[in-house]
Amino acid sequence: MSAQQTTSPATPDSPTDLRERIRTARPSLSPAERQVADWVLRQPGTVLSLPVAAIAREAGVSQPTVIRFCRSMGCHGLSDFKLRLAQGNVARDTAPARIASPSGMRVLQNAIDSLTTLQDRFDPGTLDAAVALVDNAHRIDLYGFGSSGVVALDTQTKFFRYGIPANAYSDPYLVSMSLNVLQAGDVVIAISKSGALPELQTAVERVRELGVRVIAVTAPGSPLAALADVVLPAGVDDTVADRSMVARILHLALLDALVLEVALRKGSALHHADQPE
Known part of the structure; x- marks a missing residue:
């Protein structure tokens, strides 16, 4: 008898079971997230084998809603959610890093989630306005400090690839010197994750005094965004641990779109495409 008692199965739907947690949290979810919860339950x-777009379609919600639902359940993103659902173990005090998952998956999933959110919220009219400014500019300067300087240099290279002159500056001293040659009709593209860097704000304020137009690739609602003529929004959720890496990916994606659209408008994209690298 005692042997049978020691081998009795564990109680199903224990508190650490993700499905039980979904059931418990369901009343407090938004109506859209509740739709996802009901479909998952x-x-x-099925959810384990579907991408975010298919889950959103099946649940009748947007892709960002699926990601928000996953995060409401204490997961970093869809991949983390699937892993925990399969394991049936999402105790609140379990550190995500302790869960066995492929190396780098958190960074990749955070990038995918952020790009999906960007795509869902992006206003094509904003990109069109930025393209118009760059297309008509006499001179194109790119400002970015720290890791944003790498993005500025990458964008300069992309412009060059399509035969469009541009200048990238990542040093505050060189930025101040560039102000000596800027004039009305030129465009500055200012890049910043936070949009709150004092040196960059000061430079952009001086740029505006010269009558130069400004495109900001930064967090919406930031001080830098307030100074810009056009904002290409690259906001990153505060809950994302690797915000700098994700922000850089968003910046690169937005600027790649800007460069390509300007090249297409100038008719230079086809002539310079597929260059060996």
Whole structure:
């Protein structure tokens, strides 16, 4: 008898079971997230094999809603959610780093989630306005300090690839010197994750005094965004641990779109495409 008692199965749907947690949290979720919860509870096996777009379609919600639902359940993103659903173990005090997952998956999933959110919220009219400014500019300067300087240099290279002159500056002293040659009709593209760097704000304020137009690639609602003529929004959720890395990916994606659209408008994209690298 005692042997049978020691081998009895564990109680199903224990507090660490993700499905139980979904059931418990369901009343407090938004209506859209509740739709995702209901679909997951009906299809706990199917969700493991579907991408975010398919899950959103099946649940009748947007892709960012699926990601928000996953985070409401204490997961970093969809991949983390699937892993925990499969394991049936998402105790609140379990550190995500302790869960066995492929190396680098958190960074990749955070980037995918942020790009999906950007795509869902992006206003094509904003990109069109930025393209118009760059297309008509006499001179194109790119300002970015720290890791944003790497993005500025990458964008300069992309412009060069399509035969469009541009200048990237990542040193505050060189930025101040560039102000001596800027004039009305030129464009400055200012790049910053936070949009709150004092040196960059000061430079952009002086740029505006010269009558130069400004495109900011930064967090919406930031001080830098307030100074710009056009803002290409690259906000990153505060809950993302690797915000700098994700922000850089968003900046590169937005600027790649800007460069390509300007090149297409100038008719130079086809002539310079597919260059060996």
